[in-house]
Amino acid sequence: MALELLFNAGLVVFFTYAYFFIGATVPKAEGPGWGAEVWPQAILIALIILLGVNMVMVYRGGGKTPEFGFGKLRQISLTSxxxxxxxxxxxxxxxxxxxxxxxxxxxxxxxxxxxxxxxxxxxxxxxxxxxxxxxxxxxxxxxxxxxxxxxxxxxxxxxxxxxxxxxxx
Amino acid sequence: MLDLLTTGLQIVFSPGTFLLILAGTVLGILFGAMPGVSASMSVALAVPFTYAMSPVVAIAFLVAVYTASITGGGITAILFKIPGTPSNAPTTFDGYPMAQQGKAGKALGVSLICSAIGGTVSAIAMLLLAPQLASVGLRFGPSELFAVSVLGLSVLTALDSDNVIKTLISGLIGLFLATIGMDPLLGIPRFTWGNPAMLGGVEMIPVLIGLFAITEVLKQTVKPLKLDPTSSKAGADFKTKLLTLQEAWSIRWTVVRASILGTLVGILPGAGATIAAFLSYSTEAKISPNRKQFGHGAIEGIAASETANNAAAGGSMVPLLALGIPGGTAAAVMMSALVLQGVQVGPILHRTQPEFLSAVFASMMLTNVLMVICSMAIAKVFNKVLNVPYSILGPLIVLFAAMGSFALKGSTSDVVLMIVAGIIGVAFASFKFSAAALVLGLVLGSLTEANLRRAILLAGGDLLAVVSKPITAALLLTCLAILLAPVLSGMIKKKPKVTA
Incomplete structure (x- = not known):
């Protein structure tokens, strides 16, 4: 559960970075067509929103079980x-x-x-x-x-x- | 029409041509079964053999290779979860679970028969309606092709109806991955971080092999599972089991729908067997009476995917023969082979030299019969491999997968990409995300974006003008209906409970 939240959070961070990165690195379009950044940014916004919803669902689903908690993160054994x-x-x-x-x-x-x-x-x-x-x-x-x-x-x-x-x- | 048929049969049943078509069928199955060797690559590899052939025999031979390669890819998709060609990816969803349940023979039987039916239906459509179908296909401009792509994406939710949010996230990740590389319209690099190797974008085949084959090998590394392809001991008397009449009857509508859908998608420029297979699988996962079994070994799932991809193979020949426009990459390679032979490919080819249309039709019909027989023999050999312990089979699968990825561009970066995709696949499987949805997003991503932006550009920036075109609007409304159907049916089912 904790790992899943971490995985989702990692994705949110990466996609948020990607959203600003594409906006900063691609020149704005001139003329009637869409610029090169519009389509990726639309996808990234949808991704960030859905990942947020998923994290809430994971947290709520996990919260119902008594053993869930962020303390679980400490129990993840990297060595094993x-x-x-x-x-x-x-x-x-x-x-x-x-x-x-x-x-x-x-x-x-x-x-x-x-x-x-x-x-x-x-x-x-x-x-x-x-x-x-x-x-x-x-x-x-x-x-x-x-x-x-x-x-x-x-x-x-x-x-x-x-x-x-x-x-x- | 009868003349065309007679001419075609005369061509393919002359002893030399028959043997060449047989050789092309075997070659196609073997190429198709090899991970990383796509159908178009199979045709390209077979082109040098045609230098010594007459143009009509050459096209008959190449058609045999093309048709058989798509069927060959289904064998490894079912037995090893390695889609031989990208269009066989949806076959793994139900084929591999069936193999794990000891029903590999049945899964192969369904795959072969449905491939043959799909190929035959599209061949007949090609013979009877080539000019008409081609003109319909040409009416599909960027906005209509965008709507077709959205139709493909709208069935994302059908891939895993229990985890809709996660499936949508997976599909969007696929769409995001498709944006990496050069922008399709303006040629601006996106998400390349200055690395020239990323300018070409994310290659689909290494991702596909990684997500399916490498993920499976990694899973089996932790918990090796001895595959039992038959219910008999060690698969000693493995046999491809053809469909019983009852089974054939039960999947009749799936096969009909997949044949029509596959042929139509095959005709559309830029679309192809992969999109046809995904679209057909997802449609059946939504509407089939046996939809709950999808993903767990449903014969309808295999039938939908394999019928559609073979039907699309025939469909892609329609614009080539009727108008001289290749419908896909494989058709473009075939066109190049004909041009090399000095044939003027164009709209008048089927009027001035109808033997080409006859030869293609007859070759497709013959190949569809031959490939069933040849595949049954070849599948038997492949099945022997399943008796090898997984400690040997696992690394062997990795080797074929790695070299299949490498062979694409001769670049080890594709092997690295395949491994990364495999590791991501393990994470996806652990957290119940959908690898299939990611692949669908990646397949449809560039087509969707390029056509939408092209359509907007042509409409002078007016999005409403794009979506209000008759065909586009009809297709988008279909998408909406597909998306809303489960929600509405859920509400209708709930209502009586509330009143009670």
Whole structure:
């Protein structure tokens, strides 16, 4: 409940900022048509109002239950969230997306596959390595060879390594 | 008319052309099933194969790829919650829950048969009424197209009637995301914060894949669920189950409505299979007698989405063949392929060279039959994948999703966008916001804004003149009726209780 209110409040803050940002950064229109800021601002006003209504509804709905209160915010355990599988999964996905360009497709995909499969629960090392190898090269063949997509090769020594591996295939 | 039909059948049943259409169907299903490879991208990928073909065979082949790719996208939407093409997104709403209930075979059967019916209806409409339909489509100017978009948005509340406020917020967030990038009329950057990568706006496909596939993988990371595609053990004897007569009869009106809606939306320039599928799904979610089951595995939901997107595929060929104006991106790619072959595409094409219309019609009819047979075989192979433990399947889905997003522009920023969308999807699911409404807002956002502003500009700034045009007014009144219907029906139901 408290988290939901925080989520909604975060959205309200962001959309309020966006409302003023677009008004300040876009030049006013000349002539009969609408300016570039009118449509986004109309959407943002509607969003802010509806988020406000939603927050009131969440607060009223939560207020009926005795355990609800803003004190609940203090009970949100950041440590257990960070150590949880969901956070680890999100972090692995994010690191994979960020490393694709620098480390190249083959290396980053192989490492990501092993890490993610381990997070989900695969414990056998042999299965992890073999499935990561098969998956990496299956996706490589489908996209690079069959569809002609230029997959990232990485930078520096990692690029040389990727080219070497591709040369072997 | 009979001449056209005979010519078309002669073209597609010549051995070489038949084999090419078969190959195009298989290729289309496989491309369509691949996340990130949209129907228009499938056609573009198939264009190089046509260089060695005659123009008539080339268009028949490309039509087969296009039609089959939209159907192929339904397979992964049902089995893995990954819409192969954006137009298959609404199929995930009921297809995936059905797969989780052990009814994947039935869901696939409904999807295939309804796709074939939608495609066939639009092909017949194209043959019989191409010039008339195209002229109706051309009457839709910016104000009418704006009203069509609003009609699509007005059914937002149908996506989750229990959380109307949250669904509206989700839809508005989608509309807001659609405003990021270059302004459609004036070319002014909006919400780019000086980052050139954001000038192109928020790409729909990575957001779609992120919200559906990545969110699901993240959810399953916490609580892995072994998908059971059939009620049998480990899906060993998986079989696509076609509709029984009783089921077919029960969804007859859904299929009729979706076929008509899909064909008409397909004809409209700028609209397309994605809008048709969402519009049809949302309409059925409002009016179907089985609407309470929507989102939990209703066959009407799959029927609405898959019939409409395939019907729209046929519809988009109408302006191309009747007037030489491509109705959508895929039709534009096909037009380019014909121009490369030296064909003069224009309003007189269907009079001077009617074999093109015949070939397209016959190819669509044949593809609709072939794709049912081919998809059943291909779905069997895909289903084997479901037997893989989720610890392997989950990362594999991420890889295909990531590369599908990357393949769009060859940019890793789209992969990052997909991951961010996936994480937002988890937050949305936790707080009961609607990812589907966000996607609908994103799909319709730029179309709605661009047409409204264009219409206002043409009307000299007079908003009243825009909304009072006959077609626009009729469509906007329909929107109002759709929005007010649940409120009014609620009031009518409450009344007797008060008096009692």
């Amino acid at each position: 969230f960070v150590q949880g599988k969901l956070f680890l999964g999100m972090a692995a996905l994010f690191v994979y997306a960020m490393s694709l360009q620098a480390a190249g497709f083959i290396l980053s995909t192989f490492v990501f596959f092993v890490v993610y499969a381990r997070i989900v629960g695969q414990k056998h090392t042999k299965t992890l390595v073999v499935s990561a190898f098969v998956a990496t090269f299956t996706v490589y063949f489908v996209f690079s060879r069959a569809l002609g997509v230029m997959l990232p090769r990485g930078y520096g020594i990692l690029r040389d390594f990727a080219i070497f591996l591709e040369g072997l295939l």
